[in-house]
Amino acid sequence: MQFTFARESSRGVPGTSNPPLEPLYWFGQTVELMPDWDHPLYLKFSDQRARPAADLIAQIQLENPQRLIDLGCGTGNSTAQLHRRWPQASLTGLDSSPAMLAQARKDHLDWQWMESAIEDWKPQASCDLVFSNAALHWVPDHAVLFPRLFSAVAPGGALAVQMPYNFLSPAHQGMKKVAARPEWAGMLASATETLFVQPAAFYYHALRKLASNLNIWETEYLQIVDGPRAVLDWVRSTAMRAYLERLPDDQQRRRFEEQCLAEFEKSYPPDDQGKVLFPYRRMFIVAYR
Numbered sequence: 001m002q003f004t005f006a007r008e009s010s011r012g013v014p015g016t017s018n019p020p021l022e023p024l025y026w027f028g029q030t031v032e033l034m035p036d037w038d039h040p041l042y043l044k045f046s047d048q049r050a051r052p053a054a055d056l057i058a059q060i061q062l063e064n065p066q067r068l069i070d071l072g073c074g075t076g077n078s079t080a081q082l083h084r085r086w087p088q089a090s091l092t093g094l095d096s097s098p099a100m101l102a103q104a105r106k107d108h109l110d111w112q113w114m115e116s117a118i119e120d121w122k123p124q125a126s127c128d129l130v131f132s133n134a135a136l137h138w139v140p141d142h143a144v145l146f147p148r149l150f151s152a153v154a155p156g157g158a159l160a161v162q163m164p165y166n167f168l169s170p171a172h173q174g175m176k177k178v179a180a181r182p183e184w185a186g187m188l189a190s191a192t193e194t195l196f197v198q199p200a201a202f203y204y205h206a207l208r209k210l211a212s213n214l215n216i217w218e219t220e221y222l223q224i225v226d227g228p229r230a231v232l233d234w235v236r237s238t239a240m241r242a243y244l245e246r247l248p249d250d251q252q253r254r255r256f257e258e259q260c261l262a263e264f265e266k267s268y269p270p271d272d273q274g275k276v277l278f279p280y281r282r283m284f285i286v287a288y289r
């Protein structure tokens with residue numbers, strides 16, 4: 001059985017006594033070498049992955065939004081969560097991955113699915129809710145992106161976003177350390193970390209003059225998982241993709257993974273039941289027009 005609990009902190013608004021946020025790092029965009037998203041692997045942790053979206057949706061103060069878009073909808077799990085909260089609303093899911101969208105379409109033929117990069121999305125009409133769960137960390141240039149997404153929000157509507165905010169964790173640092181080894185450095189040089197997710201204060205400043213009301217917070221979920229290999233499985237379908245997709249074949253990918261696993265075994269030693277505590281920090285933003 002998996003257990004999860006969360007440690008909440010509300011920081012990020014300037015003028016509070018909270019400590020300054022460290023700079024955070026994310027990885028570069030996808031390249032063509034690796035197959036499309038591994039959605040069965042991604043769905044392995046679907047309960048844990050669903051929780052931040054539920055926590056975000058719970059905070060959105062909209063009575064009866066009509067037009068909703070889910071940017072980076074994946075297989076439609078977050079879209080389905082939106083549907084449960086607002087069953088009358090018209091839903092569009094947008095994603096750049098054909099594999100994710102094929103699964104989404106299979107489960108919910110009646111909703112609209114669009115294959116597009118978020119950065120290329122040009123809304124036909126404004127939306128009452130522009131929603132994105134666990135996707136915008138892949139999209140560069142948040143100084144331009146966030147005001148642009150907010151401009152697609154109808155009067156009285158909201159932009160609601162959740163992103164991983166975990167880039168200084170031992171898991172991320174372990175991958176970075178392995179990638180810097182001479183064996184990998186040549187192939188993985190282009191995977192050097194790129195700053196996409198910014199400190200919370202950045203989003204406050206980007207949106208404060210546009211939004212009538214802003215809610216920004218962070219939550220650290222403390223996930224109890226089945227040992228360091230579960231940590232590997234978690235990151236393999238998300239952050240590790242930036243490294244794996246730059247390696248030429250499965251043999252090298254497996255070798256890279258095993259070396260990362262050896263690092264995770266040091267950072268996340270299992271307890272006497274074989275479990276490890278795997279903290280995962282997320283950032284949440286709800287901006288109302």
Ligand SMILES: C[S@@+](CC[C@H](N)C(=O)[O-])C[C@H]1O[C@@H](n2cnc3c(N)ncnc32)[C@H](O)[C@@H]1O
Pocket residue numbers: 037049053071072073074075076077078094095096097100116117118119132133134135138139238
């Ligand atoms: C971690 S999944 C989240 C899926 C879904 N929102 C959920 O909560 O289950 C991230 C999704 O974002 C999509 N994605 C990543 N970068 C994207 C981009 N630039 N444009 C569109 N979709 C993107 C991926 O294809 C993937 O389906």
